Amino acid sequence: MPEPIPPIVLPPLRDPDREGHWLRDALHTWLDREFLPEAVNGDIADRASKIFVRQRLEGENDLGALVVAIVTEMQGFDFSRSFYGEFAIANAVSDLVLDSLGIDRCCGE
Template identity: 75%
Template sequence: MPEPIPSITLPPPEDPQQEGVWLQTSLQQWLDQEFIPEAINQQIAQRASQIFVRQRMEGENDLGSLVIAIVTEMQSFNFRESFFSEFAIANAVSDLLLDSLGIDRCCGS
């Protein structure tokens, strides 16, 4: 029987607001590079960052739970002017966080 994938726990936040600024900047850069720079990308990055910061301030450190929170709360965001969806945003946030922690996200390792 295959082993379950272990959860990833982020270190407790030292400065959630600074984490939010980093995430917003990094996510907007990713969005702009993935397709084309669009004004809506700034709004998407800002909203995802707000969700992330609030979750971190409430004590959430589990990456999976943070991703679910972003998917859930971004469902109310109007993505009509964007190439992205709430799932793409949550996955991008997860990838950015894993990269920042030096965790290889390729091939399940």
């Protein structure tokens, strides 16, 4: 039987403003690059980064739990002016964080 993938636990949050700005900017860039630059992309990136940082401030460091929190809370966001939805945003955040930590996200490695 295959071994379960161990959780990815982020280091403790040291500078919430810096982490929030980084994530907002990185996600906004990713959103604009993936399809078309849209005004709503800034709103999406801002909302997702706020959720992420708030969860981290509350002590959540497990990346899987952070992704679930983003999916759950972004369900209340109006995506009608966007190509994206809450799952795409949460997955993009996860990918950006993994990339920033130098963790290869291919093939469960």
